[in-house]
Amino acid sequence: MSPKGRRRCRSLPPDILSNLPDNIIDVILICLPCKEAVRTNILSKKWRYHWRRLTELTIDQSHWSTEEDLLYPTSKFLKIVYQLLTLHEGPITKFTLNITKLRSCPEIDFFIYLLSMNGIQHLVLHLPWNEDEGEAYKLSSLFTCLQLRHLALENCFIHPPSNFQGFDRLITLELCDVTISSELLGSLISHCSLLEKLVLVISQVPVSNMIEINAPKLKSFDFSGCISYISLTNVPLLTKVSLDLCEGSSLEAHNFHFVKFFKSCFALEHLDFQFCFEEIDIAKPDEAPTRLPFDHNRVKRLCLPGIVLEHTYETLCCFCLLRSFPYLEYLEIEVSNDGDGCGDVAHKVLILRKYVDTPSVLIVEV
CATH class of the missing domain: 3.80.10 (Leucine-rich repeat, LRR (right-handed beta-alpha superhelix))
Structure with missing residues (x-):
């Protein structure tokens, strides 16, 4: 490089973005929508893979939709979620997924399995109605997430296995239009020994419409919907x-x-x-x-x-x-x-x- 070129390089301002501490970058990425956080990989070499180490991921289908895929966004969006989870490195302690407008989500159990392997503690799932089967999605991998502390589900079907001993770390449980029998719901609540907050939203009256709540640590109970007896x-x-x-x-x-x-x-x-x-x-x-x-x-x-x-x-x-x-x-x-x-x-x-x-x-x- 010529002396003139070296002098020009020395006069350039320092790369502030590349010199930010890792904890500051983490704070910035957490404040951004997931799509924008991923796009920061073009800023510099230091930022290129930093999003992969985020401990909190919020994925909203509306943030990824374009005019080209408004009619059938499911396939493309599921590929995006799959890539985000498989490319991620390290633990994911909080994961929020909002896909209520999708036509279907057949891979949701696989996503939950990946999260269970990454130490998920705070899980929020807003799921769509399964148009193909005409019912709510059946979540089976959910009960492998034994480190959960906060769980919020919307529009799904859950059935705890007979050998399930409960979420012994769960503090908050929110169920909105979740299909589960009254007996199994009562059993699930009683097996969450640390539960402090319970939110139940029931739009349709189940066959057995009585809920028994046995929660010695419970401090807050919020119920909305149809019920005969609590x-x-x-x-x-x-x-x-x-x-x-x-x-x-x-x-x-x-x-x-x-x-x-x-x-x-x-x-x-x-x-x-x-x-x-x-x-x-x-x-x-x-x-x-x-x-x-x-x-x-x-x-x-x-x-x-x-x-x-x-x-x-x-x-x-x-x-x-x-x-x-x-x-x-x-x-x-x-x-x-x-x-x-x-x-x-x-x-x-x-x-x-x-x-x-x-x-x-x-x-x-x-």
């Missing part, structure tokens, strides 16, 4: 409960056991309860409980959204809760009226206020 048999640490009971739930007084539901919630502090008692409101309003088995002195926060004032049984159950939570600090009640008269709404709201003696009360009229 039995909290062993939840001494449960502090937060959210129940959104959708239309279609068979919540008759004699089988839901409204009062018995709270019998084991000794540590309850926060309750969000969406009622769905319209079917029994007219038939059996006199069966509504007046008080829970004992006062829940730890409950500080109560939210009752969507109270329908025409449903007498529903309103009486609301009074039952107010009487049984003497130390409320925050109360939020959202009321609605199916009738034409606005006077009924104001009258019922005044009745609710008579049962409240707390410093912070919010009544929302709809």
